[in-house]
Amino acid sequence: MNRTWDDIETHYLHLTEIGWKHDRFIELIKHIKRSGLTKRLFATTSLDKLVISIYKEIDFHREALHISFDRDKLLWHFDYYAVPNKPPEFTRTYTAEKGIEKLDNFIKMVRW
Secondary structure (H helix, E strand, C coil): CCECHHHHHHHHHHHHHCCCCCHHHHHHHHHHHHHCHHHCCEEEEECCEEEEECCCCCCCCCCEEEEEEECCCCEEEEEEECCCCCCCCEEEEEEHHHHHHHHHHHHHHCCC
C-alpha cells in the first residue's frame, strides 16, 4: 500500500518520538519533498524500511529501491530490485552522511 510522503514523514517522526531514532530517515524524506521527487516517486514503508518506486502500485521486487538505516552502525543500506524473482541488481552500504547524496546519485543513475 502506497503512502503519501507526508504520511511517511509522520510515520518516522512518530517512531522517533517513541525512541526508534529515525532522524536520518526524516532528513531523507524532507530532502525528497524539497527536491520535488515526490511528483514522480511513490513509496511505502515496512517497519523501518522505505521502499521507493516509479510505479503507483509498488511491486517490492520490480523497479523498487529498498532503503534501510542501521542505527547502531550508522549505515544506510540500499537494495535495488529491477525484476521479480531475481536478487537485487544493486546493493550498497553508505555512511550516515552519504545517504541523501547517494539517493540523488541513484535516481540519476536509473533515470527516475
